[in-house]
Amino acid sequence: MLDLLLRALLGGLGVAAVAGPLGAFVVWRRMAYFGDTLAHSALLGVALGFLLDINLNLAIIVLCVGLALVLVTLQKKHIIATDTLLGILAHSALSLGLVAVSFLDNIRIDLMAYLFGDLLAISQTDVYWIYGGGLAVITLLVAFWKPLLAVTVNEELAKVEGYPVEAIRLLLMLLVALVIAVAMKIVGVLLITSLMIIPAATARKLSSTPVQMASFASLIGCLAVCSGLWASYRWDTPTGPSVVVCAALLFLIAYTLPFKRLR
Amino acid sequence: MNKRLVAFDKIGISFDGRVLLENIDMTISEGEIVTLIGPNGSGKSTLIRTLLGLQEATSGEIVRHKTLRIGYMPQKLHIDPTLPLTVKHFLALVRGVDKQQILPTLEKLGIGHLLKSQVHVLSGGETQRVLLARALLNRPNLLVLDEPVQGVDVNGQVELYNLIENIRNELNCGVLMVSHDLHLVMAKTDTVVCINQHVCCSGSPQHVTGHPAYQALFGVPGADESIAIYAHQHDHVHDEHGSILSDDGDAHAHCKHH
Numbered sequence: 298m299l300d301l302l303l304r305a306l307l308g309g310l311g312v313a314a315v316a317g318p319l320g321a322f323v324v325w326r327r328m329a330y331f332g333d334t335l336a337h338s339a340l341l342g343v344a345l346g347f348l349l350d351i352n353l354n355l356a357i358i359v360l361c362v363g364l365a366l367v368l369v370t371l372q373k374k375h376i377i378a379t380d381t382l383l384g385i386l387a388h389s390a391l392s393l394g395l396v397a398v399s400f401l402d403n404i405r406i407d408l409m410a411y412l413f414g415d416l417l418a419i420s421q422t423d424v425y426w427i428y429g430g431g432l433a434v435i436t437l438l439v440a441f442w443k444p445l446l447a448v449t450v451n452e453e454l455a456k457v458e459g460y461p462v463e464a465i466r467l468l469l470m471l472l473v474a475l476v477i478a479v480a481m482k483i484v485g486v487l488l489i490t491s492l493m494i495i496p497a498a499t500a501r502k503l504s505s506t507p508v509q510m511a512s513f514a515s516l517i518g519c520l521a522v523c524s525g526l527w528a529s530y531r532w533d534t535p536t537g538p539s540v541v542v543c544a545a546l547l548f549l550i551a552y553t554l555p556f557k558r559l560r
Numbered sequence: 561m562n563k564r565l566v567a568f569d570k571i572g573i574s575f576d577g578r579v580l581l582e583n584i585d586m587t588i589s590e591g592e593i594v595t596l597i598g599p600n601g602s603g604k605s606t607l608i609r610t611l612l613g614l615q616e617a618t619s620g621e622i623v624r625h626k627t628l629r630i631g632y633m634p635q636k637l638h639i640d641p642t643l644p645l646t647v648k649h650f651l652a653l654v655r656g657v658d659k660q661q662i663l664p665t666l667e668k669l670g671i672g673h674l675l676k677s678q679v680h681v682l683s684g685g686e687t688q689r690v691l692l693a694r695a696l697l698n699r700p701n702l703l704v705l706d707e708p709v710q711g712v713d714v715n716g717q718v719e720l721y722n723l724i725e726n727i728r729n730e731l732n733c734g735v736l737m738v739s740h741d742l743h744l745v746m747a748k749t750d751t752v753v754c755i756n757q758h759v760c761c762s763g764s765p766q767h768v769t770g771h772p773a774y775q776a777l778f779g780v781p782g783a784d785e786s787i788a789i790y791a792h793q794h795d796h797v798h799d800e801h802g803s804i805l806s807d808d809g810d811a812h813a814h815c816k817h818h
Contacts, residue, residue: 325640447653457613501642505646
């Protein structure tokens, strides 16, 4: 039992630590709906992974990146408004995923676990995946911090100054896809975005520089995971939603109490 | 002879079959201030965006000197309010910036005190100067300024233009400025290029205002009696709170404020 809880805690903390800084970028660039779309499509990745018998995490990453590329291409054509496009892709990908899963008669899939996460079902391998993927995300974030931020602040200025804007934008999508693949086990496809944006939005209240906001988002996410896990253990509530509820509570506290911004 | 930084060679841009610009010829040399004027929708911004590489020309070619390095000051700066950012951090984003230069550059523009301010709380004039600082930190030999005085009051405009002129004198850089306000720009500028999809006329300010194509677009100078130009003869400067700064208390005794 202790082993189980420890694994859950380790996994959850790993996910929260990377989801925070990336969530800050999602908030700054107003990509929340974009993140949702990628997350919803992850279920299709799971189904394909089972069908083709490949590693699920890998299938999810490949599908998310593929979808991100499709999105960018369609966006450039200006056929319909971006939010409509995202809505279409998000819900068709989710439905397609659900339909595909129903074809897998010989494999039993705990659908609820994929939709809402099951922190307590997390295995040793999952923990390795989380820390491997998480380390990759953090390394890339640190290495490309300045260009990522420059492109986020103002794409035109960045381009004139010679930053490779398109490549940086692609990198950011890749990072979001990675985090989704890694975080899915913990909070499920329907709640992943919340683990990215709620801690980041909470951190906004307390920070006056981008680095502060990114690191606070990590800490706040970890706090939400700890308290969510504890609540889930204490009252036997579903873990994923409990973590999100805790994150939302922290957000409320940050914005109702008169906290001073760090200088 | 100052070297030629940029030459536009018969640049044309059309979009969905609509012609935005055609046959634009224009050059900018080191140490030269060129002002691009034209009515709204005349293609001024499009032309600048082509030079900056943000837009492709449909025809023609832009010849850039191999040493060309552009400092770009956009019309305005929108930064998402969810992104906490101080002026210092904003300026540190310049690619390959020498961080030691940030404070001196701000001080040169008279806004050293804004170093630690959040970018979201700056006034219009302060934002313009921060953007100018960012352009300068890119170590340019050509400054491209898109409506640099937009949203700045008349006094502020005069100050900003003086600053730009000083920068030109100090760096001997070329300056390409977009404006829809002719009268305040003319005084400092070497060449005015008046465009309305094509180049209507270009030359020295005096030459351009006398040109029939210019008069057709903007009217004959002085013909509109409801607007007059008042040539201020300020012998004093104001501090940030609007009080008059002077060396001796009697400096503006002959100047009455109404």
